[in-house]
Amino acid sequence: MTFAELEARFIALEKHLARVAHERDQVRHERDEYRKLYELASLELERLRRRIFGQKAERVDPAQTQLALDMVLQMLVGLPAQTEQTSTPPNPAPGDTAPPAGGKPKPKQRKATPHGRQQLPEHLPVERIELLPAEALGEMASQLVRIGEEVSETLEWRPASLVRVQIVRPKFAVKGEPERGVFTAPAPQAPIARCMAGPGLLAYVLLCKYGDHLPLHRQEQIFARFGLALARSTLCGWVAACAELLGYIVEAMSNDALSSPWIAIDATGVLVQAKEKCRRGYFWVLVAGDDHVLFRYTPRHTQDGPKRFLQGYKGYVIADAHSVYEQLYRTEDVTEVGCWAHCRRRFFEALSSDKARAHAALGFIGQLYAIDAELKKKQLPPAQRTTERRRLATPVLDAFRAWLDVESLVILPKSPIGQAIGYARNQWTPLTRFLEDGRLRLDNNGAELQLRREAVGRKNWLFVGSDEGAEWNAIVVSLIASCELHGIEPWAYLRDVLILLPDWRRDRLLELSPKYWKQTLEHTDARQRLASSVWSRAFEARPP
Incomplete structure (x- = not known):
């Protein structure tokens, strides 16, 4: 070759x-x-x-979390001493049970429940039924002496009562002087002009639809069982008119919410009925501190919604890291606050692929929640709570950030644990902003819990009929949710507000909001107006 x-x-x-x-x-x-x-x-x-099959709560074994956290703290030189005072506090995070200082978790203590038959409420009406023995009805009746009685109580159901309220206005004329005309009392103002429904029935329809999630076609069937034929189109007209009236109160609440120190915001999707197929709209919720719960609707999930809702607001905004809020942070004078629950969820989802690192991260986050829970029990003033929160949480945050920086160098960025660590590092500034004000929450769970109203309702009514119908929903649900926030019974509130609204001054609408409702009944003429209203008299009248 x-x-x-x-x-x-x-x-x-x-x-x-x-x-x-x-x-x-x-x-x-x-x-x-x-x-x-x-x-x-x-x-x-x-x-x-x-x-599908498991628990929705993101629960982890606190013993494993504490073990992983202790190993991390031992590797970080000097940090065990700094975090010693905050290690293993109670109630570390939602869904967890923290172990005590000894290392072993305490067994859950069952809540003591009273034994025996439940006592029936005293405010319920009583129907007394006497059952006499046969001897007391026969020939021996004259020989018997009553020496006592045995009383047993049973809770029974009566169908809801509908009543026809006849408002009679007698006419009078002066004898022999017909030129002086006819005298009659003015007609009472009704929430809806020329409507056959009174404020109590209107409030009932609104609460059933938006509070108890009963669509109007189901209410139509319920009224039919009571012997009253009400078409759902009629009910829909009542809802539309009431929502327009109540919208003035919600607008005043929205303006007042802009003075709140913090607002939590979140959104969820909803189907909107259309000719070809349902399209998608979005309900938003804004929780303004401890003052108001406001719902809003937008046809699309865009950045214009949050910017419009919070235009002119100056304060803290608690939200997740969705890109829909970028324009709000860029154009408005607001301060972004991150959500530790969203951060924690990413580490929880990484448990199946990297258990050791995920447990360590959950341990750090659990300590932050434990510190916050302990400070809530002490009920400190905001300024003192801010100082204590910084003193206790800063060492934990420093240790957590050092651990994140070290682990980010050795893990795959696109792995579940890598994405969780990347989220925490990218959102670190918003996540640690809760140190600036003791009134701030660590997460956005309050807004998410309020959104459950729409999520539960969505399973019942499936879709909203139109964008306008979604607006009605947002108005009424805002008032119902705010009533619950302030411990107010929503049906009585809606009924009384519908009585007062027609002749209430528009510059005093905020007084009718749930935030000021109890104060309004005590210090204004609202109670006198309600007492003198013909609708209140109809409510107080009991059927025989």
Whole structure:
């Protein structure tokens, strides 16, 4: 074989080896990609199984969390001494049970429940039924002496009562002087002009639809069982008119909410009926401190919604890290506050792929919640609570940030634990902003809990009929949710407000909001107006 042939054969072998190496690298790359897909599919399968078959609460074993956290703190030089005073406090995070200083979790103590038959409420009307023995009804009746009685109570149901209220206005004329005309009392102002429903019935329809999630077609069937034929179109007209009237109060609440020190905001989707197929709209909730709960609706999930809702607001906004709030943070004078519950959820979802690191992160977050729970028990003033929160939470945050920075160098960025660590590091400034004011919450769970009203309702009425119907929903649910926030019974509130609204001054609408309702009944003429209203008299009248 000549040298030229050897050289040609060597070049061919080199090309073959290069091709084999390329194919090997390609196969390795495909293997790694399939492995990633397998891990992602396993993770999604685990999430799906938990949603369908498992508990919704994100619970973890506190002993494992504490063990992982202790190992991390031992590796971080100098940090065990700094965090010693805040280690293993009670109630670390929602869904967890923290172990005491000894390391073993305390067994859950069952809440003591009273035994025996439940006492019936005293305010219920009493129907007394006497059962006499046969001897007391026969020939021996004159020989018997009553020496006592045995009383047993049973709770019974009567159908809800509807009553026809006849408002009679007698006409009078002066004898022999017909030119002086006819005298009659003015007609009482009704919430809806020329409507056959009184404020009590209107409030009942609103509360059933938006508080108890009974669609109007179900209410139509319920009224039919009571012997009253009410078309759902009639009920819909009542809802529309009441929502327009109550909207003035909600608007005043919205203006007052802009003075709150913090506002929590969140959104959820809803189907809107359309000709071809349902389209998607969005309900928003704004929890303004301890003052108001406001619901809003937008046809689309865009950045214009939050910007419009909070235009002119100067304060803290608690929200998740969704991009829909970017324009709000960029154009308005607000301060972003992150949500530790969202951060915690990412680490919880990473438990199936990296248990050790996920437990360590959950331990850090649990300590922050434990500190906050302990300070809430002390009921400190806001300024003192801010100082104590900084003193106790800063060492934990410093240790957590050091751990995040170290772990970010050794984990895969696109893995579940890598995404959780990346989220925490990217959102670190908003997440630690709760140190600036002791009144701030660590998470946005309050807004999410309020959104459950729409989520539960969505399972009953499936979709809203139109964008206008969604606006009615937002108005009435705002008042019902705010009533619950202030411990007010919503039906009585809606009934009384519908009585007062027609002739109430528009510059005093905020007095009718749930925030000021108890004060309004005590210090204004509202109580006198309600007492003198013909609708109140109709409510007080009991059927025989």
